Amino acid sequence: xxxxxxxxxxxxxxxxxxxxxxxxxxxxxxxxxxxxxxxxxxxxxxxxxxxxxxxxxxxxxxxxxxxxxxxxxxxxxxxxxxxxxxxxxxxxxxxxxxxxxxxxxxxxxxxxxxxxxxxxxxxxxxxxxxxxxxxxxxxxxxxxxxxxxxxxxxx
Numbered sequence: 001x002x003x004x005x006x007x008x009x010x011x012x013x014x015x016x017x018x019x020x021x022x023x024x025x026x027x028x029x030x031x032x033x034x035x036x037x038x039x040x041x042x043x044x045x046x047x048x049x050x051x052x053x054x055x056x057x058x059x060x061x062x063x064x065x066x067x068x069x070x071x072x073x074x075x076x077x078x079x080x081x082x083x084x085x086x087x088x089x090x091x092x093x094x095x096x097x098x099x100x101x102x103x104x105x106x107x108x109x110x111x112x113x114x115x116x117x118x119x120x121x122x123x124x125x126x127x128x129x130x131x132x133x134x135x136x137x138x139x140x141x142x143x144x145x146x147x148x149x150x151x152x153x154x155x
Contacts, residue, residue, distance in 0.1 A: 065103070069115070073100040073127050081128060083135045085143065094140040100131060130154060 073081070083096040104111065114123070134153045135143070143150060 067106070068103040069106050071102045071104060073102065073124055073131075081131065083132055085135060086137060086139045088139045088141065096135060096140065096143060098131075098135075100127070102127075 080097045080099045083098065085094040085096050087093055104114065106115075108114075131154055134150065138146070138150060
């Protein structure tokens with residue numbers, strides 16, 4: 001009789017375990033689906049970010065980097081732009097020293113007029129002023145942290 005009672009108790013525990021496993025699986029599955037959807041969104045956002053980064057750098061028309069022409073700002077080799085940055089929380093003034101490289105698509109319709117202006121540095125002042133206008137809003141720490149936002153604001 002003792003073996004029979006132990007068998008019944010074991011069977012009852014197995015059934016309770018099975019029921020609890022089903023309940024747990026049913027409550028976890030929606031969360032797993034949401035997590036998978038989030039991972040898919042993040043993966044697609046990363047893919048879009050890669051595509052937009054290539055678009056930002058002048059490749060919106062599918063031009064490869066080897067088919068682009070580079071123009072450096074400032075044009076003189078070894079020179080950089082010195083930028084006044086916003087004061088940090090302590091009130092300290094910081095300066096940034098940068099140079100900019102533009103990638104230009106030679107197959108673009110406006111390439112001829114733009115390359116003439118870039119050749120004689122006519123656009124360098126306009127581009128430099130735009131970079132300075134955006135960078136003056138950022139502190140040194142923010143420039144390092146939010147580099148992508150800074151690049152997007154300049155473009």
